[in-house]
Amino acid sequence: MIIQTKHSDFAIEVILHMRLFSVLLVIMFQSCSPNSETIKIKGSDTEVNLVVVLAEQIRKENDVVLVSVSGGGSGLGIASLLNGNADIANSSRSIKQTELDLFQQKNIELDSFIFAQDAIAFVVSDKFTIDSLNTNDITKILSGEITNWSSFHQNNMPITIYGRQSNSGTHDYVKHILNIHFSPYAKQMNGNAQILEAIKADGSGIGYVSAGYVLKGNNTGIKVLSIYTNHSKAVSPLDASAIASGSYFFQRPLFQYFRKSDYLKIKPFLDFEKSAIGAKIIQESGYYPVNN
Incomplete structure (x- = not known):
């Protein structure tokens, strides 16, 4: 009886070890499954808040898809x-092209x-008397050719420029669309929030931020300027129809770059962004969905 008991105990122990091994195999298999790997997204500060909301929602819709999101600028994301x-x-x-060469x-x-699609909003203090600016005027302001608001109204105030750092996609976009070099006196800020706080505190400042950030309710103490060219009427970046x-x-x-070899891993998240739920989140976040 004692021997049988020992054999029985040994058999039970073997069975338990086999079951534990089977569980470990399942865990190992799941951790190696592409669907269970965390999708890591980094880059643009313009996109970060929107993508965080998308990541949170896809987790509610599909708890297998894990997404981590961080900012730092477009250049950092590509690097x-x-x-x-x-x-x-x-x-x-x-x-x-220099980045493409590295890949x-x-x-x-x-x-x-x-x-998604974004618009850049040029903002000043809500106490400012100007409601709109011409693109040529903005070019001269940002490049440092015009340094005083007296060029536009009676107030004799030096213009303070609040922009983004050179690794920012927003900085690059404004620079290239206006074909300018920024004034060396332009202050380089970390993101939308810092620019808006500076504008609220500086009655002579002008800055540029994502319109989506403003649409999300971050508009207290600031005025969003309407923009016009020589051949058009003034248009607000908050006008969805425009x-x-x-x-x-x-x-x-707004771009998302990825390695072709990772497509199957990230496809569930890309598909979610294209979905009706994703489009609704994009729109409610102050951006504009793109029909794909």
Whole structure:
């Protein structure tokens, strides 16, 4: 009886070990499954808040898809993609040729997806008397050719420019669409929030931010300027119909770059962004969905 008991105990122990091994195998298999791997997204500060909301919602819809999101600027996102520290690079600008060359040197094939459209809003203090500016005037202000608001109204105030850092896609976009070099006296800020806080405190300041950030309710103490060219009427970046028709001067696509080899891994998230739920989130976040 004692021997049988020992054999029985041994058999039970073997069975328990086998079951534990089976559980470990299942866990290992699940952790190796592409669907259970976390999709790492880094880059544009313009896109970060929107993508965070999308990531939170897809988690509610599909608890298998895990997404981590961080900002730092479009340049950082593309560099992280190159170095293998991100699966998707959020970028509010087109990738540069110098960046493409680095991917080619590593034999990495890239693809991209435009998931939303954004508009750049030029903002001043809500106590400012000006409601609109011409694109030529903005060019002269940002380049430092015009340094005082007396060129536009009676107040004799020096103009303070609040812009983004050079690794920002928004900085690059404004620079290229206006074909300018920014004034060396322009203050480089970390993001939308910092620019708006500076504008609220500085009655002579002007800055540029994502219109989506303003539409989300961050508009206290500031005024969003309408913009016009020599051949058009003034248009507000907060006018959804104007953006849809393409009549606002400072509007741009929002990109997501990824390695072609990672497509199956990130496809559930890209598909979610294209879905009706994704489009609704994009619109409610102050951006404009893109029909794909």
